[in-house]
Amino acid sequence: MRVLVIEDDDNLRVAITTSLRSAGFAVDAAADLPAADEALSVNAYDCAVFDRMLPSGDALHYVRHRRAALSVPVLFLTARDAVADRIAGLEYGDDYLVKPFAVDELVARTRSLCRRVNAGRPPVLRCGDLEIDSGRHEVRRAGVLITLTAKEFTVLEHLVARQGAPATRTELIGQAWDRMADPASNVLDVLIAQLRRKLRQPPMIHTVRGVGYRILPA
Structure with a gap:
């Protein structure tokens, strides 16, 4: 936000x-x-x-x-x-x-x-076995609670809300960072790598070359 x-x-x-x-x-x-x-x-x-x-x-x-x-x-x-x-x-x-x-x-x-x-957005977002409870600020995969930082939660929530459509780098950085963030820096790439590690296998977050990232059910 x-x-x-x-x-x-x-x-x-x-x-x-x-x-x-x-x-x-x-x-x-x-x-x-x-x-x-x-x-x-x-x-x-x-x-x-x-x-x-x-x-x-x-x-x-x-x-x-x-x-x-x-x-x-x-x-x-x-x-x-x-x-x-x-x-x-x-x-x-x-x-x-x-x-x-x-x-x-x-x-x-x-x-x-x-x-x-975001009133039209459901309180709980789902993508395959991934569940995001925005009200409680909780993320679970296959029922297991995953601890995320505030920025990780924001980026993941936005990706899931896109329902498989790709989100641009600029879009994701605008959601989680202020306007001083440089879209050309690697802050988003580092965060995505951390999210992929925390979400475990099989992978859900995919790179869309020249655009950004999308999340799909495993």
């Missing part, structure tokens, strides 16, 4: 970004609305977390004016806790969290909004 965080306070932006990455999200960060606008125009996100009051303007007004073009769920962070502010935030956004907040709550709310994007 990929998230965009817009926060002008450097320390808070780093703290939020670090916490979300530790929870398994791929995170891009921006300090103002122009940078957010650029990121949203070129990347696909599962959720956007906006600090409401930014030096470049009120993020609520930004979202309100672009709501028709924004397909991403929006979570507002703000110190403004008046009822009118909460109502406005929920009217133009999808969730509203008042500062100061618990990081665990932010992670839980972000995960909940990301799930809305």
